[in-house]
Amino acid sequence: MKTLRLILGDQLNRYHSWFNKIDQNITYVLMEVRTETDYVWHHIQKVAGFFAAMQEFAKELEQQGHHVIYIKLNDEHNLQSFESNIDQLISIHQFEHFEYQLPDEYRVDQLEKNYILTLSITHKVFDTEHFFSKREELEEFFKGKKLFIMEGFYQYMRKKHRVLMQGDEPLTGKWNYDSENRKRLPNNHLPAYPLVFNNDVTEIVHEIKKANVRTIGTIDPANFVWPVNREQSLELLEFFVKECLPMFGTYQDAMTPHSWSIYHSRLSFTMNTKMLAPLEVINRAIKEWENNNNKITYNQLEGFVRQIIGWREYMRGIYWAKMPEYAELNYFGNQNTLPDWYWTGKTKMNCLKYSILQSLEHAYAHHIQRLMITGNFALLAGVNPDEVDAWYLGIYIDALQWVEITNTRGMSQFADGGIAGTKPYVSSASYIDKMSHYCGSCYYNKAKRTGDKACPFNSLYWNFYDQHENKLAKNQRISMMYKAWNKMEPSLKSEILEQAEYYLKYINEL
Numbered sequence: 001m002k003t004l005r006l007i008l009g010d011q012l013n014r015y016h017s018w019f020n021k022i023d024q025n026i027t028y029v030l031m032e033v034r035t036e037t038d039y040v041w042h043h044i045q046k047v048a049g050f051f052a053a054m055q056e057f058a059k060e061l062e063q064q065g066h067h068v069i070y071i072k073l074n075d076e077h078n079l080q081s082f083e084s085n086i087d088q089l090i091s092i093h094q095f096e097h098f099e100y101q102l103p104d105e106y107r108v109d110q111l112e113k114n115y116i117l118t119l120s121i122t123h124k125v126f127d128t129e130h131f132f133s134k135r136e137e138l139e140e141f142f143k144g145k146k147l148f149i150m151e152g153f154y155q156y157m158r159k160k161h162r163v164l165m166q167g168d169e170p171l172t173g174k175w176n177y178d179s180e181n182r183k184r185l186p187n188n189h190l191p192a193y194p195l196v197f198n199n200d201v202t203e204i205v206h207e208i209k210k211a212n213v214r215t216i217g218t219i220d221p222a223n224f225v226w227p228v229n230r231e232q233s234l235e236l237l238e239f240f241v242k243e244c245l246p247m248f249g250t251y252q253d254a255m256t257p258h259s260w261s262i263y264h265s266r267l268s269f270t271m272n273t274k275m276l277a278p279l280e281v282i283n284r285a286i287k288e289w290e291n292n293n294n295k296i297t298y299n300q301l302e303g304f305v306r307q308i309i310g311w312r313e314y315m316r317g318i319y320w321a322k323m324p325e326y327a328e329l330n331y332f333g334n335q336n337t338l339p340d341w342y343w344t345g346k347t348k349m350n351c352l353k354y355s356i357l358q359s360l361e362h363a364y365a366h367h368i369q370r371l372m373i374t375g376n377f378a379l380l381a382g383v384n385p386d387e388v389d390a391w392y393l394g395i396y397i398d399a400l401q402w403v404e405i406t407n408t409r410g411m412s413q414f415a416d417g418g419i420a421g422t423k424p425y426v427s428s429a430s431y432i433d434k435m436s437h438y439c440g441s442c443y444y445n446k447a448k449r450t451g452d453k454a455c456p457f458n459s460l461y462w463n464f465y466d467q468h469e470n471k472l473a474k475n476q477r478i479s480m481m482y483k484a485w486n487k488m489e490p491s492l493k494s495e496i497l498e499q500a501e502y503y504l505k506y507i508n509e510l
């Protein structure tokens with residue numbers, strides 16, 4: 001049967017069973033369409049990175065003998081949406097059957113589901129053969145339970161997939177080494193310079209500009225740093241296990257203006273596009289630890305494995321259990337707008353300036369910058385989660401809604417009221433100073449709560465607790481904060497709240 005198979009930009013899995021055999025009756029289609037470039041303002045590196053990786057993948061399939069149609073952004077016959085292009089191809093080439101893989105994003109999933117209802121030819125849908133868990137697995141695991149606790153799901157995944165296990169027990173007798181993974185970088189400690197690539201994406205960037213796609217951030221098109229094919233992805237994985245894994249856990253929560261990725265893997269883009277599989281990533285890390293366990297302590301490995309088989313799968317499970325309602329949740333009813341400097345980095349607050357500037361320059365910030373700097377501030381400033389989501393979904397090279405929204409609206413903004421996390425991740429300057437090198441040279445004074453140059457995080461932090469007392473005071477994980485707040489002199493409390501009000505009023509000048 002003459003078959004058309006759709007490959008989405010985040011389905012670049014060379015080892016998918018689709019590609020096991022060459023079949024002249026099967027045509028694969030990949031397409032660059034405006035419905036994907038325009039649903040949010042993406043970072044230019046994100047758009048270029050996806051297109052470059054798609055083009056490489058198409059080339060590779062062709063070299064293997066598969067029949068491929070690749071529709072470029074400015075192709076004359078590009079109708080700029082999946083459905084219209086597929087309709088056009090079916091009619092031109094007289095395809096008799098259509099196949100696609102389960103999309104990771106709800107938006108595209110709905111679109112495909114509705115589209116196949118309109119088809120007059122037969123169709124079939126396939127799994128992406130990428131994740132450890134099925135879409136519904138987390139929901140089934142937590143059936144009947146009020147809380148979705150990550151640790152329980154993580155342990156279940158470790159047992160089910162026999163990862164770092166000895167019989168039914170965790171390999172070392174302990175499941176989680178997070179408490180060992182909270183160190184600040186020593187002064188003068190410079191992590192290895194991140195491995196970057198020199199991909200030439202000039203032509204792609206030219207086409208994006210020609211089409212007037214609205215983007216954010218910057219790019220050096222002749223030296224595009226992100227991996228765009230499987231070989232480069234494997235190189236990045238090798239670099240990670242050799243140069244970063246030995247320190248990954250220890251400095252996982254550390255922040256510094258002197259390194260944009262510290263010991264993080266930067267593998268999220270290659271995994272989210274499926275150029276690498278999560279199983280091979282953790283297996284490679286485990287092998288490196290087995291061969292060098294005198295050099296790599298177990299907490300480094302367990303911390304890394306947990307992010308992938310734990311957090312990544314957990315977030316995806318929450319997404320499929322809770323969408324589409326999840327995208328509307330706004331537990332605190334936040335309505336403020338995102339400060340202008342989120343788009344420019346032009347703020348006097350060092351922590352935010354560096355985290356935003358590096359995001360604009362590299363389309364990347366590591367987890368603790370996303371959670372405890374940009375996310376923390378947005379929550380303290382009462383920004384509408386729709387705006388926060390749009391920013392995160394656009395700016396990061398790895399941003400796909402299934403993993404972006406659960407982390408942003410859920411974990412970071414607590415807009416889900418405690419599904420993805422058990423308490424809001426907010427902090428004053430003391431945490432930021434403890435974990436980073438940002439505060440020392442900041443315009444603001446980390447120790448001051450009120451008055452000239454007082455760090456905005458300090459007053460906004462107490463203001464947040466004050467405002468949301470009715471929703472948070474009963475949460476046992478934060479009841480200590482309310483004890484401290486209620487012990488303060490009323491005059492001091494008023495001063496702090498006034499300072500917060502002033503900062504919120506002049507937020508664009510911070």
Ligand SMILES: Cc1cc2nc3c(=O)[nH]c(=O)nc-3n(C[C@H](O)[C@H](O)[C@H](O)COP(=O)(O)OP(=O)(O)OC[C@H]3O[C@@H](n4cnc5c(N)ncnc54)[C@H](O)[C@@H]3O)c2cc1C
Binds near residue numbers: 271304408411
């Ligand atoms: C507000 C916010 C928004 C985020 N948006 C995204 C996003 O759009 N896309 C995305 O892939 N991740 C997102 N994350 C999760 C995490 O920050 C990134 O996966 C990570 O920073 C990517 O860099 P890395 O590959 O160097 O990660 P590493 O620190 O090296 O971690 C290894 C891998 O573990 C996985 N991982 C780690 N933490 C998480 C997590 N919380 N959820 C899911 N997977 C995780 C990633 O696949 C990552 O590549 C977000 C986190 C926050 C707090």
Ligand code: SF4
Binds near residue numbers: 351442444446
């Ligand atoms: S003093 Fe405040 S604003 Fe400045 S870097 Fe520290 S936490 Fe950020």
